[in-house]
Each structure stands twice: as structure tokens, then as C-alpha cells.
Amino acid sequence: MKNYLMKAFTGLALAATAWSQACQTNTLRTSVPTDGTKVALASYSYCGGTFEASTYIANVNYNKVVTLYYTNRQDESTPLSSLTFGYSSSIGDGSWELWTTSTPVYIDGITELLNLTYRATDIGQTYVQQLGLPVDATGAPEPTLPSPPAPYATPSGFSDDITSWLSVHPAGSEADIAFQRMFLNINPAVEGAVDGVVVAARSGPDYDDKDPDYEYTWVRDTSLTMDVVADLYAAATVKKAKSQYEDVLFEYAAARATEQNDPGLQTGLGEPKFYLNNTIFREPWGRPQNDGPATSAITLMEFANSFLADRGSIDTIKRKVYDSATYPSTAPVMKDLLFVASNWTSSSFDLWEEEESDHFYTRMVQRRALVMGAAFATKMGDPSTSATLSSAADALTDTLSQFWDPNRAILLYEYGPVLKGKSSYLDIAVVLGVIHGYADDDVYGYTNDEVLSSALRISTSFIDVYPIADTKSNSEGQALGIPVGRYPEDVYTGTGTEENGGNPWYLCTAAMAQFMYSASTAYDSAGSITVTDVSKPFFDYFAPAAALQVGQTYSSSSKKYDQAISSLNGWGDAFMRTVKYYTPANGHLAEEYDRDTGVPQGAVDLTWSYASVLTAAFARAEARGEKNYAKHLANLGFEANS
Ligand SMILES: *[C@@H]1O[C@H](CO)[C@@H](O)[C@H](O)[C@H]1NC(C)=O
Ligand SMILES: *[C@@H]1O[C@H](CO)[C@@H](O)[C@H](O)[C@H]1NC(C)=O
Ligand SMILES: *[C@@H]1O[C@H](CO)[C@@H](O)[C@H](O)[C@H]1NC(C)=O
Numbered sequence: 001m002k003n004y005l006m007k008a009f010t011g012l013a014l015a016a017t018a019w020s021q022a023c024q025t026n027t028l029r030t031s032v033p034t035d036g037t038k039v040a041l042a043s044y045s046y047c048g049g050t051f052e053a054s055t056y057i058a059n060v061n062y063n064k065v066v067t068l069y070y071t072n073r074q075d076e077s078t079p080l081s082s083l084t085f086g087y088s089s090s091i092g093d094g095s096w097e098l099w100t101t102s103t104p105v106y107i108d109g110i111t112e113l114l115n116l117t118y119r120a121t122d123i124g125q126t127y128v129q130q131l132g133l134p135v136d137a138t139g140a141p142e143p144t145l146p147s148p149p150a151p152y153a154t155p156s157g158f159s160d161d162i163t164s165w166l167s168v169h170p171a172g173s174e175a176d177i178a179f180q181r182m183f184l185n186i187n188p189a190v191e192g193a194v195d196g197v198v199v200a201a202r203s204g205p206d207y208d209d210k211d212p213d214y215e216y217t218w219v220r221d222t223s224l225t226m227d228v229v230a231d232l233y234a235a236a237t238v239k240k241a242k243s244q245y246e247d248v249l250f251e252y253a254a255a256r257a258t259e260q261n262d263p264g265l266q267t268g269l270g271e272p273k274f275y276l277n278n279t280i281f282r283e284p285w286g287r288p289q290n291d292g293p294a295t296s297a298i299t300l301m302e303f304a305n306s307f308l309a310d311r312g313s314i315d316t317i318k319r320k321v322y323d324s325a326t327y328p329s330t331a332p333v334m335k336d337l338l339f340v341a342s343n344w345t346s347s348s349f350d351l352w353e354e355e356e357s358d359h360f361y362t363r364m365v366q367r368r369a370l371v372m373g374a375a376f377a378t379k380m381g382d383p384s385t386s387a388t389l390s391s392a393a394d395a396l397t398d399t400l401s402q403f404w405d406p407n408r409a410i411l412l413y414e415y416g417p418v419l420k421g422k423s424s425y426l427d428i429a430v431v432l433g434v435i436h437g438y439a440d441d442d443v444y445g446y447t448n449d450e451v452l453s454s455a456l457r458i459s460t461s462f463i464d465v466y467p468i469a470d471t472k473s474n475s476e477g478q479a480l481g482i483p484v485g486r487y488p489e490d491v492y493t494g495t496g497t498e499e500n501g502g503n504p505w506y507l508c509t510a511a512m513a514q515f516m517y518s519a520s521t522a523y524d525s526a527g528s529i530t531v532t533d534v535s536k537p538f539f540d541y542f543a544p545a546a547a548l549q550v551g552q553t554y555s556s557s558s559k560k561y562d563q564a565i566s567s568l569n570g571w572g573d574a575f576m577r578t579v580k581y582y583t584p585a586n587g588h589l590a591e592e593y594d595r596d597t598g599v600p601q602g603a604v605d606l607t608w609s610y611a612s613v614l615t616a617a618f619a620r621a622e623a624r625g626e627k628n629y630a631k632h633l634a635n636l637g638f639e640a641n642s
Helices: 002-021 160-165 174-184 219-235 239-260 292-309 314-322 333-343 360-379 383-403 429-437 449-460 506-526 536-542 559-581 607-624 629-634
Strands: 039-047 050-058 064-071 082-084 086-091 096-104 112-120 125-134 528-530 553-555
Touching (some): 039 112, 064 096, 219 292, 219 607, 219 629, 239 314, 239 333, 239 629, 292 314, 333 360, 333 383, 429 506, 449 506, 449 536, 506 559
Antiparallel strands (some): 050 096, 064 082, 086 096, 528 553
16 A cells, blocks of 8 residues: 555656656747837746746847846845846847847746846837746756866975966066066057056057957056056165156056046046047947946055155155045046945946946955045045045945855855856956955955855866866876866957857966965965865865865864965966966967967957966965065066166
């Protein structure tokens, strides 16, 4: 009897499984609307954890954003329970288009479609279709979040090949080449270029071929490059070197003030891009990008702090760096900081210039600018600005926890809709946000377990994406770190877009190296490693030999601590070795290296690539306790005249 019942139940379960294996598509309409509406859902299905839908969109203007809002399994409706559609095809005479989405939403589930919102951004119109449609899961059972892979290598400790590649002397090392070529792009010898600008990259053979055309000064790229100059300024001991860096940085401050006052700004201080004569780029672009005012202020405050520590005059700093209220045409920092304080809640385009949303990267650099700015304004004798910045910093900090997605074990790169073709939710921008935005105050720093988990998930996501990830060691058998790009679904080839066309980037791979070195330094300062269930997978992958356990704290006197730190350093060098492996013999760095062949791709001599190798080298020197590394680099080429 018992057996019989069991069988009957099994039979029922099988029948139910067979039934639910079939995908069900709900078709609402099969032709374009004729009643004057501009948006109409055509069909949808939720099958095997993936939501698919198509919609008719009236072609009323060029730039369109189509967003579907829904309710998730927890009955929540937030900016995260929404997804965007992408263009699929033109219909008939082109007055209608079909837009589609195919998004794995299984982690959160989807239970009801709320509305479909179509923004025609060029003409400032929004059209909405209210839906209120139930969604049933059909097809195969929803999958669960895959575990991170098992590690393919166990590098440990610093290696001589990387030490010599990044050594300052002799001439011809990569550090030397990166240093020289970065400076060729600062105040570049290009007709029309003015002082204080940085050309983002050069293009084509001998720079005649402008494909892609990066001959502009981008606010972000320029500030990140000038941040390296500020580091060199702080480290230099040869007088001539120091005064040269100082000149460049004051020119940069003046150039930034000029940008702020350009009458052609379309979106305020978040304008991302200027010509090399430092006038506004007026063509259509992803604007605003509100990270720029923040990173610019950070760089200039770092410089000013070093200048003042070196007994520079506070009046000079007020006049040429800080006090925009009194010196609007020369001093940009106060204005950029107040812009951040009053505008950080606005969404803007991300560092890749692709998506308008609330971005983790942007929030992190804005936070650092506000935290640093509050202290800096006090130093400038400006308590009221300090108070404004400090209260904005507190309010911003309160929003950061919204980026943590416990179901996916990552910090989301943005708090907004899931984008068509970017449904892994992963982006190296999160790691870059920590590198550029950590304010040294234990808020989302290098030892934060959510940050560690994100770094693991993001970096390992590229293993199955790039064929060159199959090359796991160099000819000496030393481990190559994972080639890292912007995000797994990237289609940008460096000159255009192509399916499966995205490549690993030098600066993204160097960022993972820098992250590992800085994590090692941060644990060194903390004197111990504490492991949580959130950070454990990170250590399992990057430091398996130490076999760290959840809930344990390993002090710096323990063997397991040493093993773990050596592993972080070893992975730092492994990521750097990948950068080295795909750097051509002349040491020049493009933007990307080909996902299939490793050959350099895209813009030539990308300034940010050079800056990223140098900042990773600084972080490595710090992890190794090489106090004079930055000094030697800063004095490079000036020693003879000292
Ligand atoms: C669509 O739904 C979202 C989420 O509930 C809501 O915030 C938004 O206001 C709705 N839009 C319209 C026009 O109803
Ligand atoms: C700056 O350069 C751009 C691009 O070459 C040019 O169109 C513009 O007229 C220049 N503006 C000034 C003020 O020289
Ligand atoms: C914030 O942004 C708006 C819109 O760009 C601008 O009008 C306003 O002046 C900005 N606030 C500050 C303090 O710059």
C-alpha cells in the first residue's frame, strides 16, 4: 500500500514536471496599435528563470528608453525590479519598431507586470502602458546562483619578473615607459591643445588614423591621470622635478576652472568631454557624468594637501585651487564640491558613458570628494562649506547599502533597471569605485566582505567569456591572472560594436592587481583577517592554501594569515603578469587586448592604461614596504640636474 502510494505520487510529480517543462508565451497582440498609443506590449513569457518579452514602439524620435516595471517574488517594486528593452527590428515603413528583452531574473523572480514606460528623450515625451498582468513561472525550474569556480592556480608571494617589469631603473622597464608615455599625453603636442589638458589617447598608426577618435580631454580620464601627477609631486625630492609637477597641477586647476565657466555647458559641471583647446564638446553624448567633478576635486585636494604640507602658501591654494566664490576663473574645487553636495542624488551616465542610472562608482567617488572636502574646507577656514559637504556625505553614505544584492552576493554596479545584454549584474566599475572612491574610513574599503565578494564574482566571470583565459601560465610556467574587461556582456571592440566583441582592458586587469595589493596592505594595517560567510568564497578562490574558516579571526602572527597575504600578493602579481603578457615589446599600451589573440585593440596609447599601471605599481610597492619606489619614479630623468 505504502509502495503503491509512493508510485502514484512519483507519477504525479513526473506528470507535473513534464507539464511545467513547456514554456508558455502570452501573446497580447500581433500587429501595431492603430489607436494612437505609442507603446504596446506584444508578448511575454517567464520560462526557466528568464523573462522574455517584445513590444511595439512608435518611432517618434531617435533616442528611446523603454523600461518595464514589475513586482518580484518578495512582492517588492524597487528601481531594481525593472528591466530595459533593446531595439530589435524596424517594422514596415519604419514608423514602428519591435523592442525586446531576454533577462534572467530568476534570483528575484517576477510575479506581476506593472507598467511599460517609453521615454522619447529627444522630444521629452513619456508614454506609458499600464499592465497589471500576472506572470506565471513556466518551463524548467528556475536555476540557482552558480557557485564561483574552483581556482585554476595558486600563486603565492611577489615574483621577480614583475619586480623587474615595474622597476624604475634601468630605463626601458614598463614603469619607465608608462611614465614617459603618460607625460606625452599631458599638455600634448597637438595643434590647438592648451595647458592643463590630457589627451585621452592617440589614434591609429602615427596618430593620423582617428578610429576611434579619443583626441579630447575627458574630465574623468584627465583627473585620474593628474592624480598620478599629484602622487609624483608628493614623492619627488629633486627640486626641478617637484616644481615641474607643481606647474602641471596648477595648470590643470586653471583648465578645470575654465571648463566650469564654459558658456556652452549643457548639463552643468557633469559635462564629460572637452576639445583639446578646452572648449565644450557640443555634439550628442552621454551627459551628464557626475563622477567628473568629484574625481577632479579629489585630485586637486590631494595636490593641495601635499603643497601645504610642504609649507606652500594657503593663499596660493585659495586663489588657484579652492576658493571658487572669490576666484571663479582660477579656483575650481569649491564649486565642484558644492555641485557634488547638491547633485549627488541625480542619476547620470556611468564611467563607461553607456547608462543613465545611480552608479556605485559615481557614488563612491562623490562620497570620497565630500568626505575629503569637508576636512579640506575646514583647513581653508570655510566652516559653512565644510558643514554642507559633511552633511551631504552622511546622507550619501546612508544610500550605499542599497547596492548590496545578497541574492547575487555582489555590490550592484548600478541601482536601476537590468539592462538588455547586461544581465550578469557584474561590472569591474565596482572594483574601480573602491580604488578611486575609498575614503580611508572603513566604508566600503579593501577588507569589506561585500567588496571582496564582488571582486571575486566580477573577476572570475571573465574566465568563460574570453578564449585567451585558457592560457593560464607564461612560458616559465608562472600563473597568469584572469584577463579582465569591463563586464562580461560587453560588445565594444575598441572601434565599434560586435556580438561577443568585447575585449579585456589593460586598465581593468591592472585594477584587479591593484585591488589585491591594496587588500594586502589594508590587512597589514588591520593586523588580522576576519572571515565572514560573505567573504569566505573570496578567500577560497584567491587564498585556498590558507583554508580560512567563517567566523575566525587570524592575527598577523599566525601562519594562516601569512599564507593568505602571500596568496593575495601572488594574485596581484598574476594579474599584473597578464598585463605584461599582452603588452607588446615596445611597452605601449592600447585600451584593450583581443579576447581571442591578445593583440592590442582600440585606442592607441590610452593615457588611463598608463596611469593604471603606475597606480598598481605604487600599490605593489606599498604592499612590499618599498618606501622609495614613488620617489625614484618621481625623480626619474631629473637626478642628473639635482
Ligand atoms: C510604473 O511603475 C513604477 C513601479 O511601481 C512606478 O514607480 C511608476 O510611477 C509607474 N509609472 C507610471 C507612469 O505609472
Ligand atoms: C576648439 O576646437 C574645436 C575643435 O577643433 C573647434 O571646433 C572650436 O572652434 C575651437 N574653439 C576655439 C574657441 O578655438
Ligand atoms: C546642480 O545641478 C543643477 C543642474 O545641472 C545646477 O543647476 C545646479 O547649479 C547644481 N548645483 C550646484 C551647487 O552646482
